[in-house]
Amino acid sequence: MAFDAGLERSDEALLALYALGDPAAARDLAARLLPRTLGYAARLLNGDRAEAEDVAQEAMLRLWKIAPDWRAGEAKVTTWLYRVVTNLCSDRRRGAGRRAVPMGDDLPDALDEAPGSEAQMLQAARVSALDGALADLPDRQREAVILRHIEGLTNPEIALVMGIGVEAVESLTARGKRALTAALGQKREALGYYED
Amino acid sequence: MTGTDDLDGFFAAAREAQPAVSPKLMAQVLADAAAFQPQPRAKAQVVWWQRAYAAMAELWGGFAPGLATAAVAGLAFGYAGPLSSDWLAGVMAPQAQVQMMAASDLFLAEEFGQ
Numbered sequence: 690m691a692f693d694a695g696l697e698r699s700d701e702a703l704l705a706l707y708a709l710g711d712p713a714a715a716r717d718l719a720a721r722l723l724p725r726t727l728g729y730a731a732r733l734l735n736g737d738r739a740e741a742e743d744v745a746q747e748a749m750l751r752l753w754k755i756a757p758d759w760r761a762g763e764a765k766v767t768t769w770l771y772r773v774v775t776n777l778c779s780d781r782r783r784g785a786g787r788r789a790v791p792m793g794d795d796l797p798d799a800l801d802e803a804p805g806s807e808a809q810m811l812q813a814a815r816v817s818a819l820d821g822a823l824a825d826l827p828d829r830q831r832e833a834v835i836l837r838h839i840e841g842l843t844n845p846e847i848a849l850v851m852g853i854g855v856e857a858v859e860s861l862t863a864r865g866k867r868a869l870t871a872a873l874g875q876k877r878e879a880l881g882y883y884e885d
Numbered sequence: 886m887t888g889t890d891d892l893d894g895f896f897a898a899a900r901e902a903q904p905a906v907s908p909k910l911m912a913q914v915l916a917d918a919a920a921f922q923p924q925p926r927a928k929a930q931v932v933w934w935q936r937a938y939a940a941m942a943e944l945w946g947g948f949a950p951g952l953a954t955a956a957v958a959g960l961a962f963g964y965a966g967p968l969s970s971d972w973l974a975g976v977m978a979p980q981a982q983v984q985m986m987a988a989s990d991l992f993l994a995e996e997f998g999q
Contacts, residue, residue, distance in 0.1 A: 719914050
């Protein structure tokens with residue numbers, strides 16, 4: 690057994706190993722980062738799966754290309770990747786115009802294929818309702834809310850991703866959440882939230 | 886709807902429902918990774934002295950660097966000869982004196998030594 694078995698390497702360490710020619714590092718990085726990249730892109734593109742896959746592949750390609758010149762300690766790989774995806778999605782939205790996705794049409798694959806227990810169907814309905822409400826938010830509010838509350842970034846990290854100040858991030862997420870609360874409130878009982 | 890609490894439930898559901906990556910997409914991403922991955926330095930690119938050093942190190946282990954240094958120094962002494970070793974002593978002039986103690990210190994030593 691290797692001496693470091695069981696220790697999880699950081700994204701930055703894996704990227705350095707990739708740049709040194711270690712093929713296993715690419716597999717580990719892709720397994721770790723690609724689902725997050727795809728999920729974030731899909732939500733920014735209102736559930737357009739094909740566009741999201743193109744964006745995720747392009748973002749990962751840029752990561753492979755920058756690996757030899759990566760300067761350790763300056764940025765987290767995930768922060769850099771979220772920024773690339775944000776910019777790529779902005780470009781695509783500007784190029785193609787915003788598409789409205791009807792609620793219920795964008796259930797994740799994993800839930801589509803799962804056996805339909807009531808709890809799972811309820812979870813899927815909530816995800817679908819949230820995605821529909823997110824799609825109606827202005828782009829910057831949607832980006833900030835997704836990064837903060839779904840991707841789990843801190844406000845300073847979101848500020849780096851979006852190229853704005855921390856106070857602006859706080860303002861965007863607050864306004865976005867107010868709009869989501871208003872939009873989802875109408876569907877509250879249908880989604881399993883009942884008054885006491 | 887109370888607001889934040891209910892939104893947290895929606896966000897938690899969304900976090901658990903990240904889309905699955907298709908095998909096709911993963912294969913494309915890994916193909917890109919292989920295409921752009923820098924290759925480890927090839928043997929032919931290593932200069933001759935590095936190859937020689939590596940070979941010596943393999944033969945002699947940790948003694949190789951010291952052995953090589955001693956061999957070079959021995960050759961240098963043999964070539965220069967023991968009578969012309971000024972180069973080894975530096976460029977000190979014959980009249981040069983090295984003052985180990987300042988004169989005032991010597992005076993004080995005499996004063997207190999008696």
